[in-house]
Amino acid sequence: MAAPAHVETSYNEHRPRKPPPDLPSLLLNSRIVYVGMPLVPAVTELVIAELLYLQYSDPTLPIYMYINSTGTSRADGETVGMETEGFAIHDTMQLVKNEIHTVGVGAAIGQACLLLAAGTKGKRYMLPHATAMIQQPRMPSMGQMPAIDLHLRAKEVIHNRDTLVELLAExxxxxxxxxxxxxxRPYYMSPKKAMDFGVVDKILWRGQEAMGETLSPEQWDKRAGIRAVERPMTYGAGTSGLG
Known part of the structure; x- marks a missing residue:
């Protein structure tokens, strides 16, 4: 009978000698940068570091940026980051030498919509059921801030708004x-509307470029063989609609 120490040693031989890489690292190996959270400082730091690293590793190969982010605010509208977070990523995208292919998945709101539009012309995509939206920067809660500080903060928000407008126009x-x-007011765009507005160039479907087709989400569903079934509303026994 093998000694317990021998059995344990044999078992250890089948264990990984080092922990597996985290998911962002695996995506980075495929030159994919995924922006899937609001643009808070930690997210900005990671995205910029990945862009700079991919340029360092090979400045001739494209970078693929997938975007599903509510920008510098949460889905409920609460501000969680400064507008400069989005500008920092945008400027780094313009700085690196690589082509950057952007893909809108889910939602690209506010500053995230700017990042979607800032990809290489002709290489900006949205999935058929994604949403893009542009809006004015929001002023976070100021609490007990003195009046002069409120005035200065408001001026900065207006400056950021003007900068965002100029960059989106460009x-x-x-x-x-x-x-x-x-x-x-918040301006929501379907993939077709985003194409018409110039945010993206093409719709991406099952890994294939849609070559500028402007189908509605319902038409995409029909092409994919997805059929929506409408069920009639029923009432329980003894009920009479309005009660």
């Missing part, structure tokens, strides 16, 4: 006046 090919007008 990347979408729209006049500044048009971008400023639609941004007065």
């Amino acid at each position: 990347h979408t090919g729209n006049p500044v006046e048009k971008v400023a007008k639609v941004m007065r």
